[in-house]
Amino acid sequence: MSTRLLRKxxxxxxxxxxxxxxxLLLAVGLGWAGIAAFVTxxxxxxxxxxxxxxRVTEAAGNLHWNSAVVIAVGIVLALLGLVAFILGVSPGARxxxxxxxxxxxxxxxxxxxxxxSALSQIAAxxxxxxDGVSGVKASSNAKSTIVTFSTPIRDFEPIRxxxxxxxxxxxxxxxxxxxxxxxxxxxxxxx
Amino acid sequence: xxxxxxxxxxTGLIILGLIALLAGLAVLAIGFGLTxxxxxxxxxxxxxGPVASVLALxxxxxxxxxxxxxxAIIGLRWLSVQxxxxxxxxxxxxxxxxRTGLTTVNAEVIAEAVAADLESTDGVSDxxxxxxxxxxxxxxxxxxxxxxxxxxxxxxxxxxxxxxxxASMALGGPLSAVALEIGIARTRSRRQRSVSIQ
Numbered sequence: 001m002s003t004r005l006l007r008k009x010x011x012x013x014x015x016x017x018x019x020x021x022x023x024l025l026l027a028v029g030l031g032w033a034g035i036a037a038f039v040t041x042x043x044x045x046x047x048x049x050x051x052x053x054x055r056v057t058e059a060a061g062n063l064h065w066n067s068a069v070v071i072a073v074g075i076v077l078a079l080l081g082l083v084a085f086i087l088g089v090s091p092g093a094r095x096x097x098x099x100x101x102x103x104x105x106x107x108x109x110x111x112x113x114x115x116x117s118a119l120s121q122i123a124a125x126x127x128x129x130x131d132g133v134s135g136v137k138a139s140s141n142a143k144s145t146i147v148t149f150s151t152p153i154r155d156f157e158p159i160r161x162x163x164x165x166x167x168x169x170x171x172x173x174x175x176x177x178x179x180x181x182x183x184x185x186x187x188x189x190x191x
Numbered sequence: 192x193x194x195x196x197x198x199x200x201x202t203g204l205i206i207l208g209l210i211a212l213l214a215g216l217a218v219l220a221i222g223f224g225l226t227x228x229x230x231x232x233x234x235x236x237x238x239x240g241p242v243a244s245v246l247a248l249x250x251x252x253x254x255x256x257x258x259x260x261x262x263a264i265i266g267l268r269w270l271s272v273q274x275x276x277x278x279x280x281x282x283x284x285x286x287x288x289x290r291t292g293l294t295t296v297n298a299e300v301i302a303e304a305v306a307a308d309l310e311s312t313d314g315v316s317d318x319x320x321x322x323x324x325x326x327x328x329x330x331x332x333x334x335x336x337x338x339x340x341x342x343x344x345x346x347x348x349x350x351x352x353x354x355x356x357x358a359s360m361a362l363g364g365p366l367s368a369v370a371l372e373i374g375i376a377r378t379r380s381r382r383q384r385s386v387s388i389q
Contacts, residue, residue: 005332005370011197012204013273019207020273023266031259037252048251049243060243066235071222078215084208088201096372101347106359108328109368112347121375125339174343 006113010092019084094142098177116140119180123147126170127184132159134189144181145171150189160186192321192332192372193275203269283326285363298322305358309333312349314341316376328367331358336376343373 037046049057063070096113103110120138123145127136135150147167151159164184171179220226224235232241245251280298302320309318317336324330333354337346350371359366 005330005368006192006372007195007197009197011195012200013195015204016196016200016269017273019204020266020269023207023262023269027259027262027266029259030255030262034252034256034259038256041252044253045249046252047247047249048255049246057240057243057247060239063239064235065218065221065233065237065239066224067222070218070239074215074218074222076215077211078219081208081211081213081215084204085212086208088204088208099343099347099373101351101371103369104352104356106356106365107351107369108365110351111368111370112373113371114343114373118373118375121339122343125375129340 005111006096008094008096010095012087012092015084015087097142097180100175100177114174114176116142119145122170122174123167123182126167127163130159130163130166132156133163140180142180143178144183146183146185148185148187150187152189154188156186156188160184192319192334192370194278195275196272199269199272277321278323279321280323280325280329283329283362285326296326301358301361304361305331305333305354308357309335309350309354312346312354314338314346324367326362327364329358329362329364330368330370331355331366332370332372334372334374336374339375346373347371 033048037048038044040046094116096115097119099112099114101110101112117140119140123140124136124138124147127133127138127147127149130149132151132153133149134152136147137149138145138147140146145167147163149159149163153159163186164182167182167184171182221233222235226233227235231237279302282295282297283301284293285296286292286294299322302322305322306318306320309315309320312335314337315335316338319334321332322329323332333350335346335350337343351369355366355369
């Protein structure tokens with residue numbers, strides 16, 4: 001099979017919605033101006049600037065290409081364009097981790113994956129089982145997990161080592177294509 | 192697991208991004224006097240009057256309305272494809288000989304049965320299943336929510352062996368592809384999943 005069934009990279013829904021809404025806003029503005037010009041002049045040959053055309057051209061006549069406003073607009077437009085272009089071209093962060101699995105005779109192609117959010121939850125649950133841990137937070141990307149736990153104990157180094165061992169053990173029990181690296185940070189909670 | 196318009200989104204972002212980038216760079220080039228050699232209208236000190244005079248041309252309102260309609264159609268269409276789709280298979284035709292009648296099975300029905308089968312697996316609390324492809328080469332997309340302490344490898348083996356085996360038996364042939372995504376069930380509070388002794 002050429003295409004994978006599970007999507008590995010983000011599909012840029014957020015930026016696409018923002019750009020589509022901007023297009024719609026532009027459309028509404030242009031349509032509004034056009035129809036307003038039809039109504040005020042009462043003919044199809046109306047100019048967009050309508051009867052107030054003199055005012056628009058006069059305002060534009062007062063603006064120069066090297067004025068701060070025009071240059072600022074140019075910079076903003078170029079930056080937004082660059083951001084959209086980069087969002088379109090760059091593949092984006094991987095959102096799933098591959099897991100090795102042996103297929104069976106009734107499956108042609110087996111693909112197993114764990115989202116990075118699930119990885120964080122598994123790591124947090126493993127750390128939560130260690131004695132002396134009062135709270136856990138974990139964040140992951142496709143290659144690594146950072147576990148931050150809080151503990152009321154002053155000398156937290158032994159607990160940190162125990163948490164790291166627990167999370168690494170848990171990850172080792174899952175046959176990842178590549179086992180994610182684990183980093184553990186301790187924070188002392190007041191109690 | 193659901194299908195999104197990733198390719199369309201990226202193409203749209205690249206095209207519109209390039210247009211905005213080039214327009215912005217053109218404005219900057221004129222503003223910083225890089226185009227002064229082309230003509231007096233694009234000198235850094237020139238005013239924007241010639242640009243605005245386009246708006247005073249006859250029929251420009253009509254053109255604006257047409258452009259607005261086109262932009263609105265593109266924007267609405269782009270927005271409408273953002274909802275992730277399940278894209279179930281069309282009903283499977285299971286009969287051997289169409290002259291004696293048709294036997295059709297809805298993909299949703301099989302998917303629901305597979306999901307119910309999966310939910311009886313140890314360590315799995317919830318399952319969503321999408322069936323795509325055809326009756327001869329079905330593709331099964333599975334999302335299971337496993338318990339945070341479940342043996343993930345055992346869950347995978349159970350899904351691949353038992354649940355996929357049952358599905359392939361129901362469909363009467365091997366599954367051409369199976370994709371399994373494993374999520375972790377939302378954690379209940381610590382009190383609910385542990386026993387405390389007083």
